[in-house]
Structure formats: C-alpha cells, structure tokens
Amino acid sequence: MSNEPIMPVTDRPLLMVMSAPSGAGKTTLCQKWLAQSERLVYSVSCTTRKPRPGETDGKSYHFLAESDFVERVARGDFLEYARVHGNYYGTLKETVLEALRKGLDIVMAIDVQGAAAIRQQALSPDADPLIRNGYADIFVVPPSFAVLRERLTGRGTDAPDVIATRLKNAMGEVERWREYRYVVVNDDLAAAVGRLCAIRQAEHCRRSV
Numbered sequence: 001m002s003n004e005p006i007m008p009v010t011d012r013p014l015l016m017v018m019s020a021p022s023g024a025g026k027t028t029l030c031q032k033w034l035a036q037s038e039r040l041v042y043s044v045s046c047t048t049r050k051p052r053p054g055e056t057d058g059k060s061y062h063f064l065a066e067s068d069f070v071e072r073v074a075r076g077d078f079l080e081y082a083r084v085h086g087n088y089y090g091t092l093k094e095t096v097l098e099a100l101r102k103g104l105d106i107v108m109a110i111d112v113q114g115a116a117a118i119r120q121q122a123l124s125p126d127a128d129p130l131i132r133n134g135y136a137d138i139f140v141v142p143p144s145f146a147v148l149r150e151r152l153t154g155r156g157t158d159a160p161d162v163i164a165t166r167l168k169n170a171m172g173e174v175e176r177w178r179e180y181r182y183v184v185v186n187d188d189l190a191a192a193v194g195r196l197c198a199i200r201q202a203e204h205c206r207r208s209v
Helices: 027-037 066-075 093-101 112-122 130-136 145-155 158-175 189-205
Strands: 015-020 038-044 079-082 087-092 107-108 137-140 182-185
Touching: 015 027, 015 182, 015 189, 027 093, 027 107, 027 189, 066 087, 066 130, 079 093, 087 093, 087 137, 093 107, 093 112, 107 137, 107 189, 112 130, 112 137, 130 137, 137 189, 145 158, 182 189
Parallel strands: 015 107, 015 137, 038 107, 137 182
Antiparallel strands: 079 087
C-alpha cells in the first residue's frame, strides 16, 4: 500500500480580521490570544486619534497626524482605512503582506467599515493569493448592551457624550454580525480566547479557495 498522502496538505498563513463594537473587549482578547499562540502576530493599525492612558506608539497604534495619514492614503499605502468616531484608522498593506510572506498568521482588530473593505478585496479574483486563501473574519459581541455600557463607562477615559456616541454606533455595528464567518460572545475572557484558538485551528484545516 502506498505511503503517499491521500491529498496534499497546505498550511497556509491566515489573515484573521476581528471586529467588535467599542467596549466589547477585542483589544484584551487579542492580547490574551497572542500570548497563548505561536506564530500569530498582531497588525498594528494607524490612527489619528490621541493615545489613551497606557497606550504606546508603535505597539497599541501608530499615532499619526491627520496630514500624514492623508498623505499615506494618497500614496496607496493602506490595505484599508476609514473614518470612525471622527478619527481616521487604517492598516498598512505592507504590514500584513510581510507577515503572510513569512508564513505567520496575522490578526487585525478593525472596525466594520475596514473589515468590509478587506472582505471585498479578499473575495475578488484579482486579490493577492496570500490574502484570498487565508482570509477569515470574526465578530466579537458582549453578552448584552447593558454590559457594553458598563465597560465603556468603567474605562473612565471618555466623556459622557463620547460614550453615548459609541453606544449608538455599537447598535448599528452589531446589526452587521451576519457579514462575518464567525461570531464570538465575550461573556468569559478565558472561554472567548479558547473559541478564537479553535477558530484559528479550524481555518488551518480548511482547504484553500
């Protein structure tokens, strides 16, 4: 009997896009997920908003002046970008492709607008094969809007009017959960991280498109 495998196995690198309404806990989830995973890296996004307490330039975000951000948009440096809550956010194309070329999985924590832009690119027949064959998206939700309000208020970093705006936007964002391949309820941090690990493993077992 032949020892040849039944079918070829390709362990392609993954581009995993995670979205969530503000306050759902995606940043903490990503940190815990990365700490428990090998060959998984985080895509540091660019933003024009001011750093929050404890955030570090180049680690939490690349904090850019709006003029710098707009200039990079004109050069075509971004894989996606959007204006959210009055500030620009975007993902540098080279950041993602460099990780995928190295065979690393990369996770992006971005808003629903950015995820839609990348999804459209990934589904295009002209997409870079690294993106097309490795793309998967996940939507993270809190157990309830009451919990979301508590988390946003508990931050102590945003003014009441900002919190009100974020809650209003969150309702619209949650309505788009059906656009995503996976949905994770962040009701328990350890359990939610376990679900993310399981999704990553499942995606590595899925055949290429």
